[in-house]
Amino acid sequence: MINGEKRTAHPIRWAMVGGGQGSQIGYIHRSAALRDNTFQLVAGAFDIDPARGKAFGTSLGLEPQRCYDSYQEMFAAEALRVDGIQAVSIATPNGTHYAICKAALLAGLHVVCEKPLCFTVEEAVELRELAVSRKKIVGVTYGYAGHQLIEQARAMIANGELGDIRIVNMQFAHGFHSEAVEEANPATRWRVDPRFAGPSYVLGDVGTHPLYLSEVMLPEMKIESLMCTRQSFVKSRAPLEDNAYTLMRYTNGAMGFVWSSAVNAGSMHGQKIRVIGSRASLEWWDEHPNQLSFEIQGKPAQILERGMSYLHPSALLDDRIGGGHSEGLFEAWSNLYYRFAIAMDATDRDDQEQLSALRYPDIHAGVEGVRWVENCVRSADAGGVWVDYQ
Amino acid sequence: MINGEKRTAHPIRWAMVGGGQGSQIGYIHRSAALRDNTFQLVAGAFDIDPARGKAFGTSLGLEPQRCYDSYQEMFAAEALRVDGIQAVSIATPNGTHYAICKAALLAGLHVVCEKPLCFTVEEAVELRELAVSRKKIVGVTYGYAGHQLIEQARAMIANGELGDIRIVNMQFAHGFHSEAVEEANPATRWRVDPRFAGPSYVLGDVGTHPLYLSEVMLPEMKIESLMCTRQSFVKSRAPLEDNAYTLMRYTNGAMGFVWSSAVNAGSMHGQKIRVIGSRASLEWWDEHPNQLSFEIQGKPAQILERGMSYLHPSALLDDRIGGGHSEGLFEAWSNLYYRFAIAMDATDRDDQEQLSALRYPDIHAGVEGVRWVENCVRSADAGGVWVDYQ
Amino acid sequence: MINGEKRTAHPIRWAMVGGGQGSQIGYIHRSAALRDNTFQLVAGAFDIDPARGKAFGTSLGLEPQRCYDSYQEMFAAEALRVDGIQAVSIATPNGTHYAICKAALLAGLHVVCEKPLCFTVEEAVELRELAVSRKKIVGVTYGYAGHQLIEQARAMIANGELGDIRIVNMQFAHGFHSEAVEEANPATRWRVDPRFAGPSYVLGDVGTHPLYLSEVMLPEMKIESLMCTRQSFVKSRAPLEDNAYTLMRYTNGAMGFVWSSAVNAGSMHGQKIRVIGSRASLEWWDEHPNQLSFEIQGKPAQILERGMSYLHPSALLDDRIGGGHSEGLFEAWSNLYYRFAIAMDATDRDDQEQLSALRYPDIHAGVEGVRWVENCVRSADAGGVWVDYQ
Amino acid sequence: MINGEKRTAHPIRWAMVGGGQGSQIGYIHRSAALRDNTFQLVAGAFDIDPARGKAFGTSLGLEPQRCYDSYQEMFAAEALRVDGIQAVSIATPNGTHYAICKAALLAGLHVVCEKPLCFTVEEAVELRELAVSRKKIVGVTYGYAGHQLIEQARAMIANGELGDIRIVNMQFAHGFHSEAVEEANPATRWRVDPRFAGPSYVLGDVGTHPLYLSEVMLPEMKIESLMCTRQSFVKSRAPLEDNAYTLMRYTNGAMGFVWSSAVNAGSMHGQKIRVIGSRASLEWWDEHPNQLSFEIQGKPAQILERGMSYLHPSALLDDRIGGGHSEGLFEAWSNLYYRFAIAMDATDRDDQEQLSALRYPDIHAGVEGVRWVENCVRSADAGGVWVDYQ
Ligand SMILES: NC(=O)c1ccc[n+]([C@@H]2O[C@H](COP(=O)([O-])OP(=O)(O)OC[C@H]3O[C@@H](n4cnc5c(N)ncnc54)[C@H](O)[C@@H]3O)[C@@H](O)[C@H]2O)c1
Ligand SMILES: NC(=O)c1ccc[n+]([C@@H]2O[C@H](COP(=O)([O-])OP(=O)(O)OC[C@H]3O[C@@H](n4cnc5c(N)ncnc54)[C@H](O)[C@@H]3O)[C@@H](O)[C@H]2O)c1
Ligand SMILES: NC(=O)c1ccc[n+]([C@@H]2O[C@H](COP(=O)([O-])OP(=O)(O)OC[C@H]3O[C@@H](n4cnc5c(N)ncnc54)[C@H](O)[C@@H]3O)[C@@H](O)[C@H]2O)c1
Ligand SMILES: NC(=O)c1ccc[n+]([C@@H]2O[C@H](COP(=O)([O-])OP(=O)(O)OC[C@H]3O[C@@H](n4cnc5c(N)ncnc54)[C@H](O)[C@@H]3O)[C@@H](O)[C@H]2O)c1
Structure with missing residues (x-):
């Protein structure tokens, strides 16, 4: 329903x-x-x-x-x-x-x-x-953490449908800032100025998005160490980067990879996450958010569609219209705000049961995003060396 | 902006x-x-x-x-x-x-x-x-008449970018009613009962959608005659059809085609329109509404994306977020309701200027949809013969 | 292997x-x-x-x-x-x-x-x-009758995986002759001259291709009646058509549809076939011949890939290289010629057993292609009326 | 022609x-x-x-x-x-x-x-x-170095259509060896045994393929340093890797990235290369080799098709059939062998002019592939540190 x-x-x-x-x-x-x-x-x-x-x-x-x-x-x-x-x-x-x-x-x-x-x-x-x-x-x-298919991915992974998780490849790599557009556009200008943007540009601005999706899908996985290298292809942006690669080792032996970019010329958004297990992979892309690709090795690839009754119940809870219709970013945000409201209300009533059943990007997600950027910058500024995750 | x-x-x-x-x-x-x-x-x-x-x-x-x-x-x-x-x-x-x-x-x-x-x-x-x-x-x-890329298509066609229009291929063909789901589901049951649904099922229920998109994109084109054949693959639905093909001759010599179906097993929505001119074609599909394919014969196909500044101004007016982000059916409907509000207000103030600049599916669109179904049914019930469009 | x-x-x-x-x-x-x-x-x-x-x-x-x-x-x-x-x-x-x-x-x-x-x-x-x-x-x-995935489709349909067959939608609709290219190109000129091309252009030239694929996939189905309407969008081609729509009623109550065109501006080949049953659909497209889409209503769509061991044995016989590698039109033709050789040899040896196990477009396929065009032209020339299939 | x-x-x-x-x-x-x-x-x-x-x-x-x-x-x-x-x-x-x-x-x-x-x-x-x-x-x-669209990419890059090259992202990441298939299959067994396979598995086996494509497309670019990390997700394969990430710094300041994998579960081939310049990007994927994506920042993305007259002359030389038809791996190999024959003949005749006009993966390409693997292994075995490219 x-x-x-x-x-x-x-x-x-x-x-x-x-x-x-x-x-x-x-x-x-x-x-x-x-x-x-x-x-x-x-x-x-x-x-x-x-x-x-x-x-x-x-x-x-x-x-x-x-x-x-x-x-x-x-x-x-x-x-x-x-x-x-x-x-x-x-x-x-x-x-x-x-x-x-x-x-x-x-x-x-x-x-x-x-x-x-x-x-x-x-x-x-x-x-x-x-x-x-x-x-x-x-x-x-x-x-997009509010999108139903992210819940679906989480449920399938928890259910063991991918086998042991080995690889998490992520990217958010658009091309809108291939040139120094900030020169003409104040709303972009602060983004590349460390005083207003902080210690990073694309790592924090885009990379943290798929990183959070990975945290939702893979709540158990912990980063052990990482290495990051970052570039300022538009020179005037230095020390802030407009492109960065991050490699991560998780404590369970899995590998992670994040490509963060604002100079991926011609690309629209390119926010993608691919989780690879010993048995199968899942891939999701924000430009076609209503489809989730599920690929079991040795079987035909499957395209899961939002709104269909074969999905996990947790992925059907937030539907606003039936499958086939296109829900997009606005619905995902609406789902988030709905959960924020529930969380605020439950917190005020100190309803721990409801709170524990609720999943949304909370203060911990906020801390983890900042932590990841800090570690990336530490590695990058040391020349792209592996650093213990702190 | x-x-x-x-x-x-x-x-x-x-x-x-x-x-x-x-x-x-x-x-x-x-x-x-x-x-x-x-x-x-x-x-x-x-x-x-x-x-x-x-x-x-x-x-x-x-x-x-x-x-x-x-x-x-x-x-x-x-x-x-x-x-x-x-x-x-x-x-x-x-x-x-x-x-x-x-x-x-x-x-x-x-x-x-x-x-x-x-x-x-x-x-x-x-x-x-x-x-x-x-x-x-x-x-x-x-x-979807409220979607920005429909405006883009209209502007490009008006601008002659397709050359003379020759062919309009349309479909809205989903598979959700491949079986007699109405037996268990009252919300579907009335749809296949002529007392509540009227003289047709899929022609009116789905076929009129892309037909209206064609009216928006091609305001000058008039149907001269059509032929329709309809089927009830789930027998109990007769006389109402769950599948229909309609062929149309336009007064300017162009041909139109509409496939309306609820038994296109495994298909999600499949609402598509392809307008073919002597020089180029445009194709739009409701499952990826943010992309419009523009194919000039002898040139690389182009993918136009919602929200990009190369679009026609009328296609940028209604953006709620930048390109790359996925807008979907809800935004299209919101655009429609916004235009309904403007139209109501302008009508109350008798502001003819504003009214003439406004495009939305109005009473004329309503009449034309009913007319098309009536002609289709007349042709189909006569055995799939060509009938003059009345 | x-x-x-x-x-x-x-x-x-x-x-x-x-x-x-x-x-x-x-x-x-x-x-x-x-x-x-x-x-x-x-x-x-x-x-x-x-x-x-x-x-x-x-x-x-x-x-x-x-x-x-x-x-x-x-x-x-x-x-x-x-x-x-x-x-x-x-x-x-x-x-x-x-x-x-x-x-x-x-x-x-x-x-x-x-x-x-x-x-x-x-x-x-x-x-x-x-x-x-x-x-x-x-x-x-x-x-493309020689392509492995056509065999796969045949086997799956024979196996009942689609349920009862209801609809066969076909097209071969390219745009290469959107203009009167024959004026400058002798190799095209004869194609639009009835003396050399015969009674039709696109019906015979392109439409018969997917029609034959449907005969391979659906050997039991017989056309009962059809209607066809054809156009010469480039006027000088009349009476030969550069665009045609054919609707078919099969004896088992199924419907068929073929769009044949050389004026589908901007399209490359567009040879496609979609077979729709009461349970599921199969779709194949010659521009990506190594993929076959299998869509069971109510389940995630599946993409079957050439060369994978989950395919039917008859679809693996002719592989020249493993899955993932792209086989194309040349391999399909090579498979055909290989079967022609086997057939010639078996015929010479009067080896009926081998002959009966062999599938290739033979003289019967040749006859059926000519018959279909003849019926289409008869219908079209009578104004697009339904004609009994002769 | x-x-x-x-x-x-x-x-x-x-x-x-x-x-x-x-x-x-x-x-x-x-x-x-x-x-x-x-x-x-x-x-x-x-x-x-x-x-x-x-x-x-x-x-x-x-x-x-x-x-x-x-x-x-x-x-x-x-x-x-x-x-x-x-x-x-x-x-x-x-x-x-x-x-x-x-x-x-x-x-x-x-x-x-x-x-x-x-x-x-x-x-x-x-x-x-x-x-x-x-x-x-x-x-x-x-x-695939013999494929026409690789020549097209080379010509477009040489022509400055991408602007300054900033990023080269490559991958060859299939899933066929997600499990220890070598246990049952001798043809796979030698691949994961250093005595027969050499110092690496996937780096040499698959990674060198897109690397060579990058050498064809970007003949001027030289690797300055690289870092590589490799994993044996199937434990018994150690010390040979079944997954590796390589990051590269080119002397001109550009960045390169190669993902080599045999455990990308459910993926068919996944050989891809994306070259990103300050103005536009090109992307090519071996599973759909007849299409090349050309994305100018701020313009609609374009899909270039093999066989079309808008391509560079060098990309049309080797066509065996018109555009729209699918050429695949076999045609690319045939093109290579044709060039090998020309090169052998020209070498025998000491025809330096012909030789200098000819492009094919020669002994230098062979040396460079070995060099890349050697550098990758050196970096990986030192813990994934940046090493000067030797
Ligand atoms: N979650 C996402 O997907 C996403 C997307 C874009 C931006 N963002 C984030 O949203 C934030 C805003 O970004 P934006 O692109 O909308 O920026 P913007 O420059 O377009 O808008 C900033 C707004 O804040 C106002 N403002 C600035 N300082 C203020 C102050 N001290 N008090 C009150 N108002 C103030 C400005 O007047 C302006 O209206 C940033 O932190 C950015 O990282 C997030
Ligand atoms: N525009 C579209 O894309 C689209 C999509 C789906 C449905 N529709 C149309 O919307 C209409 C409703 O379809 P639905 O699928 O939501 O139907 P539904 O059966 O799910 O809901 C109908 C609603 O109307 C109420 N209702 C029935 N008779 C009423 C009456 N006399 N007075 C007050 N309320 C009454 C019912 O209680 C129910 O709440 C139909 O005409 C259908 O064709 C349009
Ligand atoms: N199966 C397919 O996919 C496919 C594709 C294209 C063409 N065709 C068919 O192939 C046939 C040839 O088409 P084409 O496009 O290659 O034509 P074309 O005009 O390019 O070539 C025809 C060739 O036949 C030769 N020729 C003509 N008359 C001859 C004669 N009496 N004796 C000997 N040689 C003669 C010409 O010199 C020329 O070499 C046509 O029947 C066409 O329908 C089939
Ligand atoms: N270029 C490509 O895309 C590509 C693809 C696959 C394999 N390869 C390469 O091709 C080579 C062969 O791989 P394969 O997968 O075909 O291996 P395989 O094990 O399937 O076949 C190897 C063949 O070599 C024969 N052989 C082994 N030792 C021999 C010897 N001393 N003398 C004569 N014959 C001998 C074997 O009997 C067998 O026929 C490898 O180097 C591999 O890396 C390249």
Whole structure:
């Protein structure tokens, strides 16, 4: 049966920091959060330019006085209201995440934070401890983690259908920044400036996406050591890389590989993950998200399709329409936000049972993404040597 | 620039008839209408079972007293409110569309009606005249008509990039009803019963979808004559067909072909359209909606991708996220509902300029779909002979 | 086990009529026949221009005196030699096939003839009777009939894996003649001139190919009636068509469809066949001949690959290299010629057992191709009406 | 114009060592060499088992006395004949290549040798010097190097259509040896035994194939340093690897990557190469060899098809049939053998002009393959460190 009618008891009062007019990622946050009546947008500090932010917020139907000049102001003012915000999403450039996330947690809010959570593992761990101690969730928006076929892959792997896992090949390699487009485009410019983007560009910006998918599919696997080499093919981007290769050894003897790139000329997204076991492989590609390739050695390859009753029950829970119809990134994000809502609600009620049944990119995923980038950069900056994973 | 923030001055007060708990198509109507704050769901007669409909409506957050037992009751009660509904969507089995649509227009409402609009051209024309005289719009939900690459195809054809149009090959041929699934499934049962489904099954249910895409892409082309042959491979479905072939001669000498099927075993959707000109062809397939194949004879085939700046401006207007990300059926429907909202608003303001610039499946599309089915059935029932298109 | 070493006891002494320097199809005949030492090229009347034909034959290593000015001369002279030719392949324009084939049979030769065998069923039946009475084989070169995955499809269908057969959709629709290329190219010119090409262009030239594949896959199915409509989009080709649609009713209630075209702009070959049963479908496409799609309704689609041990034994017999490697049209033709050699040898030895186990496009296939075109043309010329299949 | 009729003045008298009954690769050597009358098979030492080799040779039509017990015997006996062999192909297990190749060169023969040429660069250089001093060619059978679209890629890159080359991603990763199939299959067993296979398994067996394609496409690029990590997922294969990743830094700042694997479960071949420039990328895959993907950043991706007139002249030279028809591995090998014949003939005539215009995998390619494996193994065995390329 097609669910599609996701509802929680009461919508959560929700605000955004960033994601203003013309921003890349603001709309999908709103579209996903507001899709199923689980969140209600009541406030915002949408823009680095307060006036533009206010105009934008009111155009979205907010009360003007709840369109704030800054997140600090918003957190302070909302805390004084009985109907103040309960949760906030952070969709600002990377360099601000740590401070805003910390302020939000300290203000007693649940948080949805864009990746990367912050710049160092130290900061990430601090946020995690804060979240734990304050009993607040921090969701991180690895969008396709909400797609049903990722759940299907997880279930099949857990079920042993691939045999022993040997190899995990990942890539997120687009070509949109083959040239120095940042020279003309401010929204790209901060991405290649270490002050705002942090210690890496493509490793954090794209590589962490399929890495998180691998964490969902393969929850038991732990990286033991890795080596990374990174390049700045557009010279002016140095020290930040626009291309990187990472090789990983897992503690169980498996190998991992991640190709992160923004200079894969002519490629659209190229977010792919292929998990190879001793018996079979699974492959998924974000440009055709409704198909999952399942290849048992010595048998015909199979194409699994979203929405079909032969899938694992956990992969059918979130369908919004029957198989054959194309669900895409927006539905995956909506699924994530739905889970964020459930998690916030269950946390508030301290419902450990529901929480333990729930899977979403949480503060731990956020920490792990930062950790991976930190290790990659350490290896790359030492000349591409193998480093113990810390 | 990615738009994604579609807004009208005021959301339209909106209700649904049908589309209740567990219905196939109800969710996507709500998802599309409510996506961008252009509609506000305030009332409904969601279910043939009033109690279930009421429970469902309140679960969606409606006031209980605006969850009505029947559409008649709803139209009457809402007409008495200052804040009464302005528009209604009809998502009930085919056999009820005519009566509900007529009642809605008579109640002074704008209408979004599921296809087929009704069972005969006579009825369809009556609804059209009513809509025109009452100055109300009737939108019909040919979902993918809202997809950006359909606009791209239209623009390229208008621009002469295909040369003279010679051939239009269409299909919507899935396999979900290869067996008599209706025996166990009431939601399918009415589809193969002429009392509820009307004079055809797959011709109206699936064939009209790509037919409408062809009308969007090729607004000038007119069918002169057609021949149709239809089969009931699951015998108990007779006289309704589960498979049909239609051949068409257009007045300009071009040929058209439509394969409509519900017994294309193992196929997911298979909604495809290929337009062939003297110079080049275009092909689009709903299972990978973000790609459009453009094949100039004697040149390498090209894959056009949604969201890329080389597309026609009209194909970029409705983007909600950048190229490479997968937009699907839900975004196409949201685009349609956005255009329905604009059309309703412009009609109310009698803004002819805006109306003339707007393209959406309107009452004329509804009439043409009914007309095509009627001609197909006439040909098929005469043994598959060519009939003049009436 | 990979065979690849096909051998008969003695190579057959073989000649060609047509297929000269620069001809389209001559090389593949030689390549296929000579591949496995089953034929030996010893004579030829390669060209309408005797001098050019002689030069070409000697360049191929033939003795000059066995490069003849005409086929008449060749058949006469070779009959007088102890080591005279035993078989001949005819690769000339269509209009000459009947006369040459008849002369060859009368000269006591086995024949490989290009399609179409001739222009009328009457002629075809005459050739068949001659072949039968003279105990000679006539092979017809429907090239892909020799591909292993066609055998696989046949075996799976025979095995009931598709359930009852309902629909056979076929096409061979390329775009190479979207313009009047014949004006500049003599090798194309005869194809659109009824004097040389016969009563049809694309129906016979391309449509018969997938039709024969359907005969291999579905040996039991008989056409009961058909309707055909054909067009000359390049006007100067009339009365010969460059596009045609054929619908067929089989005696078992199944439906068939063939799209034949030379104006499918931008398409490469587009030879496809999809067989749909009550349980599953099979689909094969000549541009990726090593893959066969098997789609059971309600299960993941499967991609069967040539050369894999899960295939039916009859589909593994002819492999020349392991799975994963790409075999193409040349291997399929080589398989055909190998079977032609076996058939010639078995016929000479009157080995009925071997003959009955052998499958290849024989004189019956030749007759059926001509019959189909004749019926199509009869229907089309009557305005696209259904005609009983004669 | 379609060539297809490749001929040299006189066929070269040719023998084989190895490639006997049931061997994997013997047939394709014969099929390719004999395809176009450029070679004539006159002798052989086909098998490690002399009796089986003799039986096989005579079954191929050879004179029994020219089916030898060993290559030593063959080289000695043939040297005494006026019509003795002029060239020999070596299709035996890896461990024998060096000795046989050396013996053949010393016997004054041209050689076609399977890869890897030998086990160490030292041996390879010795063979090269011998070939140069004896004025003999050594061809190495990187089969797809003969495919027309590889020439197309080379021409486009040389022409600057990709901009500056930044990245070369390669893989040859099949799944046929996911299990320890060698336990039951002697033809696989030697491959994983260092005594017969040499210092590596998949690096040499599969990785060198796309590496050579990169050398053809990018003749100017030189590897500066590399790092390699290899695994034996089937434990009993250690120290030989069944999976390896190699990263390379080229002297011009570009990066290379090769994934070599025999445990990519469920994958057929997976030989792919993607060359990425500052402007565009090219991608080619051996399972669909007739298509080349050309992706200019910011433009629609293009699919180039073999046989089309828009290709570079050098990519059309070797066509055997028109575009749309599928040419595969056998045609690519035939092209290689044709070039080997030309090279042998031109070398014998000391025709430097013709030689300089000819491209084929020669002794230098052989040396470079061995060198790459040696460097990979050196890096891997040191723990996956970067090593200067020697
Ligand atoms: N999860 C994903 O798939 C995904 C995709 C794209 C971007 N992102 C992440 O989203 C974040 C935003 O990226 P983007 O591409 O939308 O950036 P953007 O530059 O397009 O938009 C940033 C927005 O934040 C606002 N802003 C900046 N500083 C602010 C502040 N101090 N207070 C309030 N508003 C502020 C800007 O005015 C702007 O509206 C980044 O961290 C990026 O890594 C994630
Ligand atoms: N546009 C498309 O792509 C598309 C896709 C599927 C269905 N449809 C169309 O949508 C319509 C509904 O199809 P479905 O598959 O959702 O059907 P369904 O049987 O799943 O649901 C029908 C809904 O209508 C309710 N209903 C029935 N009669 C009613 C009445 N008189 N008053 C109020 N509610 C009533 C039912 O209780 C149920 O909730 C049909 O016309 C169908 O052709 C269109
Ligand atoms: N089976 C297939 O897939 C396939 C594909 C292409 C063509 N064909 C068929 O092959 C036949 C030849 O087609 P083509 O495209 O190679 O034609 P073509 O015009 O390229 O070549 C025809 C050849 O026949 C020679 N010829 C003509 N009349 C002759 C005569 N009386 N005696 C001797 N030689 C003569 C010509 O000189 C020329 O060499 C046609 O019947 C065509 O339908 C079949
Ligand atoms: N170029 C390619 O794509 C490709 C593909 C497969 C194999 N190969 C190479 O081809 C070579 C052979 O591989 P294969 O898979 O065919 O092996 P195989 O084991 O299937 O066959 C080897 C053949 O060599 C014969 N032989 C062994 N030692 C001999 C000797 N001393 N004298 C004469 N004959 C001898 C064997 O009897 C057998 O017939 C290997 O070097 C392999 O790497 C290349």
